[in-house]
Amino acid sequence: MQSSTERIARIASHLHPPSSQMEETSLLGRSGCRAKGGTPGFKVAILGAAGGIGQPLAMLMKMNPLVSVLHLYDVVNTPGVTADLSHMNTGAVVRGFLGQAQLDNALTGMDLVIIPAGVPRKPGMTRDDLFNINAGIVRTLCEGVTRCCPNAIVNLISNPVNSTVPIAAEVFKKAGTYNPRRLLGVTTLDVARANTFVAEVLGLDPRNVNIPVVGGHAGVTILPLLSQATPPSSFTPEEVAYLTERIQNGGTEVVEAKAGTGSATLSMAYAAAQFADACLRGLRGDAGIVECSYVASQVTELPFFASRVRLGRGGVEEFLPLGPLNEFERAGLEKAKKELTESIHKGVSFIKS
Ligand SMILES: NC(=O)C1=CN([C@@H]2O[C@H](COP(=O)(O)OP(=O)(O)OC[C@H]3O[C@@H](n4cnc5c(N)ncnc54)[C@H](O)[C@@H]3O)[C@@H](O)[C@H]2O)C=CC1
Ligand SMILES: O=C([O-])CC(=O)C(=O)O
Numbered sequence: 001m002q003s004s005t006e007r008i009a010r011i012a013s014h015l016h017p018p019s020s021q022m023e024e025t026s027l028l029g030r031s032g033c034r035a036k037g038g039t040p041g042f043k044v045a046i047l048g049a050a051g052g053i054g055q056p057l058a059m060l061m062k063m064n065p066l067v068s069v070l071h072l073y074d075v076v077n078t079p080g081v082t083a084d085l086s087h088m089n090t091g092a093v094v095r096g097f098l099g100q101a102q103l104d105n106a107l108t109g110m111d112l113v114i115i116p117a118g119v120p121r122k123p124g125m126t127r128d129d130l131f132n133i134n135a136g137i138v139r140t141l142c143e144g145v146t147r148c149c150p151n152a153i154v155n156l157i158s159n160p161v162n163s164t165v166p167i168a169a170e171v172f173k174k175a176g177t178y179n180p181r182r183l184l185g186v187t188t189l190d191v192a193r194a195n196t197f198v199a200e201v202l203g204l205d206p207r208n209v210n211i212p213v214v215g216g217h218a219g220v221t222i223l224p225l226l227s228q229a230t231p232p233s234s235f236t237p238e239e240v241a242y243l244t245e246r247i248q249n250g251g252t253e254v255v256e257a258k259a260g261t262g263s264a265t266l267s268m269a270y271a272a273a274q275f276a277d278a279c280l281r282g283l284r285g286d287a288g289i290v291e292c293s294y295v296a297s298q299v300t301e302l303p304f305f306a307s308r309v310r311l312g313r314g315g316v317e318e319f320l321p322l323g324p325l326n327e328f329e330r331a332g333l334e335k336a337k338k339e340l341t342e343s344i345h346k347g348v349s350f351i352k353s
Pocket of ligand 2: 120121127159189250251252254255263264
């Protein structure tokens, strides 16, 4: 007679046969399945897909009905992330790519490339402290874009965004593939934070609040235009000071709370997925899609600047004017421009010199 342990072991081995046994006994391998390929839609690659932002972002893009093919590239761990996400019964087909030898395959044929690859901050660091490591990572990945999908829209998340977007632009210029309307620095998290914190102060639902955030994506370069809030709202000077400071330091607030284990990942993945969705809807030809983004710009005298842009089939189709600024915002703009000038110069020099 069998002991209960033996009985459980027998049932368990039946339910979960070892994978080698599954291969031997299964009559139907994956190659024998009847699938004809994915649903119609866009092809999206995430570079840095196994990271803190990359994984939840990959999940959100796997859930996006506009995505038919999702390529996940990283230098570590993509096989596991890919296997995991590939069991979700959504339309996008997921494929994993590991290490630089597979970068070109990951990028070939992509419509949208989202880049959250690189190291995050620890407490006490500025985003600019990440430059030395992340600049080289962004250069290598953007060189892949020039080779394999020069017409793709690129959403750049890796910090310091104020410098990595100019780096990407120089890489594309060097290769002769630069289209400034298709390179977009992701600043959506600044808008998400502004909407959330303003809603808290005003006692509103954050989904009904919209605050343009212009300038760049670091400290004083993050300039929320509270005077242009939707719905139109007035703020006391104390509220303006509190909100501006909190929005500008939102990243640091998370870095300190995470106490050395990284920076914003979940809220960033959410923001990046929203921005990517806006880019895809633009590519599809939807009208009236307006987002803030850090792009090559003529809105100010600076070559790169974050402001509201209208997205369409060509990427950025229109730069919306800054609109009227109050005295506090005009002073903030001057401070932002001073720091941005240096960050842009640093990025451009990294490739040129
Ligand atoms: N634009 C924004 O608003 C925000 C930007 N960030 C930035 O995003 C970046 C990523 O942050 P996390 O995901 O938290 O970092 P993480 O360290 O968790 O993940 C980064 C991933 O990049 C991968 N990676 C490193 N070198 C690579 C290469 N050469 N090619 C491909 N993948 C590579 C790593 O293996 C890792 O999986 C950081 O630079 C961070 O500062 C973070 C939050 C907001
Ligand atoms: O603060 C950081 O280092 C990450 C980031 O860009 C953000 O959360 O806005």
